[in-house]
Amino acid sequence: MxxxxxxxxxxxxxxxxxxxxxxxxxxxxxxxxxxxxxxxxxxxxxxxxxxxxxxxxxxxxxxxxxxxxxxxxxxxxxxxxxxxxxxxxxxxxxxxxxxxxxxxxxxxxxxxxxxxxxxxxxxxxxxxxxxxxxxxxxxxxxxxxxxxxxxxxxxxxxxxxxxxxxxxxxxxxxxxxxxxxxxxxxxxxxxxxxxxxxxxxxxxxxRIQPPPKQQEKLTATLKALAKNEKWRIILGITFLQALQFFLRQGAAIYFATYVLGLGATGISVFVTSGVVGKIAGTAISSWCSNRISKRSVFLASTCALIFASVMLYLVPGSWVLMATVLFVIVNFLHGIGTPISWALMADAEDYGEWKTGTRNTGVSFAGNLFFLKLGLAFSGGMIGYLLAWGGYQAGAEQQSADALNAISLLLTLIPAAISAVLAIAIWFFGLDDRTMDAIRRDLDIRKRDNDATDTDAKTSPATGSAFS
The missing domain is CATH 1.20.1250.20 (MFS general substrate transporter like domains)
Known part of the structure; x- marks a missing residue:
């Protein structure tokens, strides 16, 4: 089934x-x-x-x-x-x-x-x-x-x-x-x-198997994936989603320590509150996407995340409670989009099977995992370069205004800018729920036709009766 x-x-x-x-x-x-x-x-x-x-x-x-x-x-x-x-x-x-x-x-x-x-x-x-x-x-x-x-x-x-x-x-x-x-x-x-x-x-x-007559050569797999423009777009979505998330995660401790001036307990509460916010967003993601097209939910949550990130940048460091609330909201909105982004990867694979007649789930998801790792690697480099640009001094009790601004940018406006590009990519992805329903019906018809053809071949006089 x-x-x-x-x-x-x-x-x-x-x-x-x-x-x-x-x-x-x-x-x-x-x-x-x-x-x-x-x-x-x-x-x-x-x-x-x-x-x-x-x-x-x-x-x-x-x-x-x-x-x-x-x-x-x-x-x-x-x-x-x-x-x-x-x-x-x-x-x-x-x-x-x-x-x-x-x-x-x-x-x-x-x-x-x-x-x-x-x-x-x-x-x-x-x-x-x-x-x-x-x-x-x-x-x-x-x-x-x-x-x-x-x-x-x-x-x-x-x-x-x-x-x-x-x-x-x-x-x-x-x-x-x-x-x-x-x-x-x-x-x-x-x-x-x-x-x-x-x-x-x-x-x-x-439960889902590749088409029975699918070619097994790696070159054929790569050619089929190259023809799948939705897979190419989802690679970009994966990279941008990971990049903005890991930037924010990497900057959170610096932000809590130097911009908000929190101690060890306060830092732990700030970072943990972001995790709890993300869990809460993830928990309602399915509820939202069952009522509105998941692509629309992803796009709306990303746009709201951009707005909340800008608001967080504008909040003074002395407004610790407000900054924490906005940080929770940003992570909550990110949590809504996270399960949807992974569901869209599978949708892109369905689209590829519908367009090319081949299904290459392992290589397809390997590409997404590699671009996620690229997002992690780029975020680490950007954090280091931006902190150096701002004159960050490791272990200093206080940082310069430029260093504090660099930390704030890493947590807020830079992820917001990346999320703006992400929203454009989500828009161009184009596979909404109605389109996916139509693709799924078409694939089911093809499977039934293939099964009927295989049955006829097995029972035809040329090959002998299935009951002989």
Missing amino acids: RNAKLSVMEKIGFGMGDAGNNMTFAAVVMYLSYFYTDVYGISPAIVGTIFISMRFVDAITDPLMGALADRTRSRWGRFRPYILFVPVPLAASCVLMFTTPDWSESAKIGYAFATYFAMSLLYTAVNIPYCALGGVITDDHRERVSFQSWRFILVGVAYLILNSSLMPLVELLGGGDETQGFQYTMAIMSVIALAMFGFCFATVRE
């Missing part, structure tokens, strides 16, 4: 997969840089080189992993086997990455490169099949928003668990030794992640 109304259990199960991803990868995003510089003891320049070098590797490994997943045939489907088997070595690599061997400096750098490289490859081998799985659970484009909403609600919960517990666990388990504390804590997080992946595998099913 292709057009399936999913149970709440299956929606939760799908969300558990990405929650499992983020129980480990979120720790990498938020804490690995600190671990490398302050605990492991390697220079920030080397750390930056390690992170950037993997983006070049991703440009090769992401599409190859997508192609491999598309061509996988097993009793569990094309994508689910990777969610069952790969998380085990991924968990081990995460623990090893937060382990500190007492070696020479050059050997330690080599170890950091090797373990980060292994973790990144294994993360790709899990995350691309997982994201592609979201394109084959059901062909109901409204249900796609619903289960993607569950996904990002559970991701938000994973972030809250990680943020609230990681450093206290490091202190508790390490007994003052952060090297031991990080290793033991990541072991616990990895075990939790394995349970989440297992739950995802057990509860989610693949």
Whole structure:
């Protein structure tokens, strides 16, 4: 059954997969840089080189992993086997990455490169099949928003668990030794992640299969994707959505510390409030898109996000409560659009199958994942360059007016400008719910015709009776 109304259990199960991803990868995003510089003891320049070098590797490994997943045939489907088997070595690599061997400096750098490289490859081998799985659970484009909403609600919960517990666990388990504390804590997080992946595998099913006569050559796959203009647009949407989000996330701590002048508790409340706002926006995304075309909801929430970001820039730093409320609103509006953007990826894949007769879910989602990673990499570079342009001084009790303005721009007006371009891309994407309903009907007719043709061929006199 292709057009399936999913149970709440299956929606939760799908969300558990990405929650499992983020129980480990979120720790990498938020804490690995600190671990490398302050605990492991390697220079920030080397750390930056390690992170950037993997983006070049991703440009090769992401599409190859997508192609491999598309061509996988097993009793569990094309994508689910990777969610069952790969998380085990991924968990081990995460623990090893937060382990500190007492070696020479050059050997330690080599170890950091090797373990980060292994973790990144294994993360790709899990995350691309997982994201592609979201394109084959059901062909109901409204249900796609619903289960993607569950996904990002559970991701938000994973972030809250990680943020609230990681450093206290490091202190508790390490007994003052952060090297031991990080290793033991990541072991616990990895075990939790394995349970989440297992739950995802057990509860989610693949229902959409590629056309039976589809070509399997990678060159044919890439040519088919190149003809899909909606996929090209969704790559831009993915990049812009990620870029504005990671810029805001990266600038939030600087903004809370220097613009609002908050202490440790206040900073934690400010950042956590943004996470809660995003979860709330994600939770109502499906409700909104069931009443209005999801493309219209995405466009409206993006435009509202632009306005709220501009208002946040205009609020004085002394208005802490108002700034926090606006920060929550911005994240709430971003949360509304996040599940829809992932649902649109699957819509673009349906459109590609309708236009070209081929379905290449793994490679298609691999492209989106790569552009999301590009957004993450560009955001890190922009934060560094803008802070340097403003004369930011690390560790200073007070920053210059130029530095404070640079921080405010990174949190507000620059993401707003990027979101304006994002709104234009959403407009040109063009696939609203009515269009997707028509495409879905056409694909179902083609499938019935193909099935009827195959049945006739099997029962024709030339090939022998099916009942002989």
